[in-house]
Amino acid sequence: MTDLLRVENIHTFIGQFHILEGVSLSVPAGSITALLGRNGAGKTTTLRSIIGLLSPRAGRIMLDGREIQGRPAYDIAALGIGYVPEHRAVFRDLTVEENLKIAERRKGDLDRRSDLIFDLFPDLKRFIRLPGGQLSGGQQQMLSIARVLVADNRLLLIDEPSEGLAPVIVENIIEALRRLSDHTTVLLVEQNFRMAAQLADRYYILDDGQSVQSGQMAELARDGALVAKYLGAG
Amino acid sequence: MKTPRLRLPRNWLGPAALLVLVLFPFAMALITGQPVTEGAPKFWQGMLAQMFILAVYAMSYDLLLGYTGILSFGHAMFFGTGAYLTGILLKHAGWPLWQVGLAVMAAAVLQSLLVGLLSLRVRGVYLAMVTLAFAQMFFILSEATDFAQWTGAEDGLHSIPAPRWMNPTDERLRFYFISLAFCVAIYLIVRRVVESPAGKVMIAIRENENRAQMIGYNTFVYKLLAVTLSGVLAALSGLMNALWNLNANPTMLSVGVTINALLMTIIGGVGTLVGPMLGAAILQLLGYWLNAFFGPRWPLIFGIVFVLIVLFLPYGVVGTWQMRGASWRSTWAERRRRLAGWANEGGLGRKN
Numbered sequence: 001m002t003d004l005l006r007v008e009n010i011h012t013f014i015g016q017f018h019i020l021e022g023v024s025l026s027v028p029a030g031s032i033t034a035l036l037g038r039n040g041a042g043k044t045t046t047l048r049s050i051i052g053l054l055s056p057r058a059g060r061i062m063l064d065g066r067e068i069q070g071r072p073a074y075d076i077a078a079l080g081i082g083y084v085p086e087h088r089a090v091f092r093d094l095t096v097e098e099n100l101k102i103a104e105r106r107k108g109d110l111d112r113r114s115d116l117i118f119d120l121f122p123d124l125k126r127f128i129r130l131p132g133g134q135l136s137g138g139q140q141q142m143l144s145i146a147r148v149l150v151a152d153n154r155l156l157l158i159d160e161p162s163e164g165l166a167p168v169i170v171e172n173i174i175e176a177l178r179r180l181s182d183h184t185t186v187l188l189v190e191q192n193f194r195m196a197a198q199l200a201d202r203y204y205i206l207d208d209g210q211s212v213q214s215g216q217m218a219e220l221a222r223d224g225a226l227v228a229k230y231l232g233a234g
Numbered sequence: 235m236k237t238p239r240l241r242l243p244r245n246w247l248g249p250a251a252l253l254v255l256v257l258f259p260f261a262m263a264l265i266t267g268q269p270v271t272e273g274a275p276k277f278w279q280g281m282l283a284q285m286f287i288l289a290v291y292a293m294s295y296d297l298l299l300g301y302t303g304i305l306s307f308g309h310a311m312f313f314g315t316g317a318y319l320t321g322i323l324l325k326h327a328g329w330p331l332w333q334v335g336l337a338v339m340a341a342a343v344l345q346s347l348l349v350g351l352l353s354l355r356v357r358g359v360y361l362a363m364v365t366l367a368f369a370q371m372f373f374i375l376s377e378a379t380d381f382a383q384w385t386g387a388e389d390g391l392h393s394i395p396a397p398r399w400m401n402p403t404d405e406r407l408r409f410y411f412i413s414l415a416f417c418v419a420i421y422l423i424v425r426r427v428v429e430s431p432a433g434k435v436m437i438a439i440r441e442n443e444n445r446a447q448m449i450g451y452n453t454f455v456y457k458l459l460a461v462t463l464s465g466v467l468a469a470l471s472g473l474m475n476a477l478w479n480l481n482a483n484p485t486m487l488s489v490g491v492t493i494n495a496l497l498m499t500i501i502g503g504v505g506t507l508v509g510p511m512l513g514a515a516i517l518q519l520l521g522y523w524l525n526a527f528f529g530p531r532w533p534l535i536f537g538i539v540f541v542l543i544v545l546f547l548p549y550g551v552v553g554t555w556q557m558r559g560a561s562w563r564s565t566w567a568e569r570r571r572r573l574a575g576w577a578n579e580g581g582l583g584r585k586n
Binding site: 053073083089093101102147 | 431434435437438441442444445447448449450451452453505
């Protein structure tokens with residue numbers, strides 16, 4: 001498989017703080033790659049550096065062989081990267097339909113993708129006229145994921161989709177993400193190791209702003225010691 | 235056969251309010267027994283005409299603050315520049331009104347592009363400070379003696395020759411209807427804008443600019459669009475204000491006029507469009523009545539009233555009304571659901 005995304009030794013600062021101290025990873029096209037690590041390891045900062053919300057001071061980020069670091073977020077998004085941030089980032093005052101419509105890059109995108117979206121998340125169809133802020137936490141997360149499906153994104157960056165959700169909702173999200181992997185490539189940040197293990201083909205572990213370990217997810221799932229060392233989960 | 239219930243259309247309030255405002259001068263004449271072009275009817279036509287002009291000014295600010303989340307402390311510069319340009323072109327250049335209108339819009343586009351390009355690089359309170367600095371610059375220019383022959387410096391520009399057919403003194407009723415039509419037209423335009431896809435992006439920027447960028451929007455362009463449109467509308471309200479007062483003075487460019495826009499928007503309801511129009515009416519009427527009762531100390535009383543409004547109507551008059559309406563609707567919907575569930579289970583007739 002060819003790499004859709006390559007991150008090479010990036011260093012990112014937030015204010016004076018050196019958060020990423022040399023993160024490297026690659027995401028093969030058509031795969032789900034999990035980015036794992038404890039709180040504060042730099043997972044979200046890595047995603048924000050890739051999408052352009054933070055500018056790395058060193059290193060390279062390449063999408064399909066094309067350097068994208070340093071470009072504005074809207075420019076990177078237009079290249080086909082969809083970002084689902086943590087904390088269910090819906091537009092609270094816009095209706096479900098408007099939340100989806102606003103993500104169109106070409107007229108009619110939503111109509112073309114509506115079957116897939118409402119098949120994955122039938123609740124959104126029921127509440128299509130409801131403001132995003134009035135949805136439950138799980139529905140907001142679904143809307144947040146659905147929004148990046150409207151446009152023809154080649155790569156999805158998904159940050160902590162299970163955070164704060166009831167187990168039954170997490171199962172729905174897992175199912176949706178599994179079906180999504182047939183259509184697109186995913187870089188998934190997830191603290192819930194069980195969820196990541198169910199979904200991902202490959203993994204990278206970050207620790208103190210550095211990528212320290214990578215490999216096949218199936219191997220990691222069998223290596224309890226490594227999981228306990230870096231993720232604190234067995 | 236079941237008789238169909240007479241139902242008002244959902245959006246009946248707007249047309250009804252418009253009908254009331256159209257009939258208002260004649261109703262006042264009937265009530266007071268005075269001719270429609272004299273006495274109390276004429277006075278109240280003037281009062282409402284000022285409200286309509288201020289309503290446009292407030293709507294222009296709501297587009298900026300309420301829909302795009304841009305806090306500007308320099309909005310008066312557009313209003314004042316529109317008024318001054320109207321006065322200068324009518325009085326010194328002798329241009330016809332339609333040309334003045336086009337010139338005011340063109341100048342407002344240039345002015346807002348300049349201000350927007352330089353100020354939108356920063357956000358929040360920094361942006362507010364940059365816009366304040368620009369407004370102060372125009373304020374100082376208006377008072378400068380170097381341009382006194384054009385602007386009247388500190389005294390302002392007086393005796394602006396409004397076209398005879400819309401002179402606010404001699405043709406008050408016509409001026410009333412022109413300003414009403416102006417207000418309605420601008421309302422419809424702004425509503426169209428905020429309901430358009432570009433308007434939704436503006437709302438998205440207000441909620442979270444980074445998020446809007448992550449979807450792929452160059453938020454700077456949309457913010458610049460909002461500043462420009464808002465500037466043009468404020469300048470047009472300045473034009474109408476100059477025609478009403480027949481003068482333009484440095485006060486129109488002062489921070490106080492920007493604060494008025496902020497007050498009207500907050501009192502009516504930020505991001506509601508109708509709210510700031512109502513806020514303009516409240517500010518105008520309260521100013522008139524409090525001045526009549528308390529004389530020059532009226533701003534003190536107004537301050538207390540404003541604090542009470544913010545305390546008891548935290549989302550403004552229209553905003554709080556909408557919030558409570560939504561809350562009541564969801565409560566009733568929940569009760570109806572429960573009743574329906576109870577009835578399906580057998581209700582009072584259920585036998586165990």
